[in-house]
Amino acid sequence: MKLVDAGELAPEVLERARAIYEAGFPPHLRSSFDNLLRDHTAVLVDGEPIAVAVLRPLADTxxxxxxxxxxxxxxxxxGTLLWQHxxxxxxxxxxTRMVYDVEDPAERSVDPDEVSVRKRRIGFYLRQGARLLPVREFVPPQGEVVQPMLLMAVDLGGGPTAPIVDADLRAVVEAVYEHRYGLVxxxxxxWRTIEVSGLA
Ligand SMILES: CC(C)(COP(=O)(O)OP(=O)(O)OC[C@H]1O[C@@H](n2cnc3c(N)ncnc32)[C@H](O)[C@@H]1OP(=O)(O)O)[C@@H](O)C(=O)NCCC(=O)NCCS
Incomplete structure (x- = not known):
């Protein structure tokens, strides 16, 4: 089993990775697969693709x-194997750190099944050693849908992730907004996220 860059896969193998990606996310939450390939798309291959992750360095942070x-x-x-790889x-x-956003189980008007999926997903990440960041009103612009998201992070140095707070936390919020979502x-x-999170 190994993690392979999508660019190294033969076209028919890449199609299998695309199918995994498209089955995993509803259309309003995903970009086109071609758009992903501009980022670092990593495919976990065990004979054939079994999982996909897409990564983007946050500039020089x-x-x-x-x-x-x-x-x-x-x-x-x-999922656990993909996380480890x-x-x-x-x-x-x-x-030194991997950051990402997840859908909020407490979002209004979400049906109970979806609340349960969101909670299980967060549970999965917490078990892997990631932390939920104490950030409020993080509202990245994502295509047509604008919804508040939760931020999570894991430090990659090998040890447990220490709490991420204060100036460090503010830097994470600003880096994600700018380098992932294009908001300076x-x-x-x-600014609203920074203020309501007590980071101003
Ligand atoms: C989240 C995900 C990567 C976990 O992978 P997995 O191979 O199912 O995970 P593992 O078998 O290693 O671990 C099982 C745990 O994964 C989580 N999980 C499993 N199925 C899940 C699902 N349909 N939705 C959310 N979380 C799920 C649960 O925490 C589960 O533990 P539990 O059964 O005690 O609740 C996988 O469910 C997935 O690809 N979901 C769709 C895409 C997605 O939501 N990605 C995350 C976006 S932020």
């Missing part, structure tokens, strides 16, 4: 943003 993370099956340990590879590439620090959306 030393941190990397996990844009998509999806297993080709559920509840069989594939991706965090190891990102650490070896010199990144004095954008009102960014």
């Amino acid at each position: 030393g941190w990397v943003f996990l844009r998509y993370f999806v297993a080709g099956s559920r509840g069989q340990g594939v 991706v965090t190891r590879a990102m650490g070896e590439a010199g990144h 620090a004095d954008d009102p959306v960014v």
Whole structure:
């Protein structure tokens, strides 16, 4: 089993990775697969593709943003294997922290099944050692849908992730807004997150 750059896969193998990606996310939450390939798309291959992760370095911060993370099956340990391979590879590439956003189970008007999926997903990440960041009103512009998201992070140095707070936390919020979503620090959306999170 190994993690392979999508660019190294034969076209028919890449199609299998595309199918995993497209099955994992509803259309309003995903970009086109071709758009992903402009980022670092990593495919976990065990004979054939079994999981996909898409990563983007957050400029020169030393941190990397996990844009998509999806297993080709559920509840069989594939997500855990993908997590282990991706965090190891990102650490070896010199990144010190991996950051990403997840849907909020407490979002209004979400049906109970979806609330349960969101909670299980967060539970999965917490078990892997990631932390939920104490950030409020993080509202990245994502295509047509604008919804508040939760931010999570894991440090890649090998030890447990210490709490991420104060100036460090503010830097993470600003880096994600700018380098993932194209909103600079004095954008009102960014500023609101900083203020309501007590980071001003
Ligand atoms: C989240 C995900 C990567 C986990 O991969 P997995 O191979 O199912 O995970 P593992 O078998 O290693 O671990 C099982 C745990 O994964 C989580 N999980 C499993 N199926 C899940 C699902 N359908 N939705 C959300 N989380 C799920 C749960 O925490 C589960 O533990 P539990 O059964 O005690 O609740 C996988 O469910 C997935 O690809 N979901 C769709 C895409 C997605 O939501 N990606 C994350 C976007 S932020």
